[in-house]
Amino acid sequence: MRYPTIFATALLLSMPCAATAQISADVVKIGVLDDMSGPYADIQGPGDAVAVRMAVEDFGGTVAGKKIEVIAGDLQNKADVGLAVARRWYDTENVDVIMGLGNSAVALAVQGITQEKNRIAITTSAGSTVLTGKSCSPLGMHWVYDTYALANGTASAVMSRGGGDSWFFLTADYAFGHSLEQDTAAVVKKKGGKVVGSVRAPLNSSDFSSFLLQAQSSKAEVIGLANAGADTINAIKTASEFGVVDGGQKLAGMLVLLTDIHTLGLKTAQGLLFTEAFYWDQNEDTRAFSKRFAERHNGKPPTSFQAGIYSAALHYLKAVKAAGTDEAKAVVVAMKKLPVNDFMTKNGSIRDDGRMMRDMYLLQAKKPSQSKGEWDLMNVVSTIPAEQAYRPLSESECPLLKK
Secondary structure, X not given: OOOOOOOHHHHHOOOOOHHHOOOHHHEEEEEEEEOOOOOXXXXXXXXXXXXXXXXXXXXXXXXXXXXXXXXXXXXXXOHHHXXXXXXXXXXXXXXXXXXXXXXXXXHHHHHOOHHHHOOEEEEOOOOOHHHHOOOOOOOEEEOOOOHHHHHHHHHHHHHHOOOOOXXXXXXXXXXXXXXXXXXXXXXXXXXXXXXXXXXXXXXXXXXXXXXXXXXXXXXXXXXXXXXXXXXXXXXXXXXXXXXXXXXXXEEEEOOOOHHHHHHXXXXXXXXXXXXXXXXXXXXXXXXXXXXXXHXXXXXXXXXXXXXXXXXXXXXXXXXXXXXXXXXXXXXXXXXXXXXXXXXXXXXXXXXXXOEEEOOEEEEEEOOHHHOOOOOOOEEEEEEEOHHHHOOOHHHOOOHHHHO
């Protein structure tokens, strides 16, 4: 999975030679900017900070002879708040790279200032494909997943199993939800299905009754949940109370993570199909990392976001070492040159639009009788190769590719 980098030669010219290599302010500083207290805190937030600190420790704590520091901040799911934190970090606190960015509106805002600040942004928790589309940046990367991959994997799986030709969407009313609905609807229509309607719910809604009633009355075969975190959990719980599945409709969770299934319980979640970037119980490597992570994070295995931000931090540090500097353009050249290899990703690579190419997985929540432990919650149904999971470059709207 290696992709040629169109801009590598040009950017390489700006890379300092070994004799002049340096680390700004004598420290490499990583900022973790995520939802630390809101509806997404459980799937990213404090756990992301734990994962990045683990990556720093595993790397050795220093790079190019300089100390590595990690700071964390709460974006509060508000673009203005997240952008203000990012500007302060870049301008006055010598932060070299910001990771996490677990809200698409915040991620787009922060990535939008990377060239102005000559700093790097790596989105590991937000999903909007606009990050590698119209709003792509030469200093921005999208690491774990995106809404195209979620839509492509889950919608294709649901429709291939029959009885999924008509869809109604319950959508989180901000950039991520809109992108997820749009990408899923495109897959549905491409495969001959139709979208009969949608309703948009405010982020962190506490009552999904009216939204589920609209979905039920639509008579759609599938209700697509274009939301995440606590919103997904509340929507699925409400759907269970309303007897949506018993009434013949299917639920398609477009972004579902380990902690969501744990909160819902297998009695409610059993059979749910969804697309993911990682599951802790895939192999010996994932289990070994997850055990270490859980020891530091209240006994919880990592979500794909938390595993993914470890991957991003470790690869970033490898690139700083290879480049001999934390200068943004030089580090990006090195990141695109080096293959991504860790417990989560094997032979991944970063495309010219900033998309990190890695395999995705179709998962299914187990039946209660199949589970052998508290976190034994899913089966891996199939692997989706990166080239099939993500939007092809030939369809990209990234302006960098047109130069």
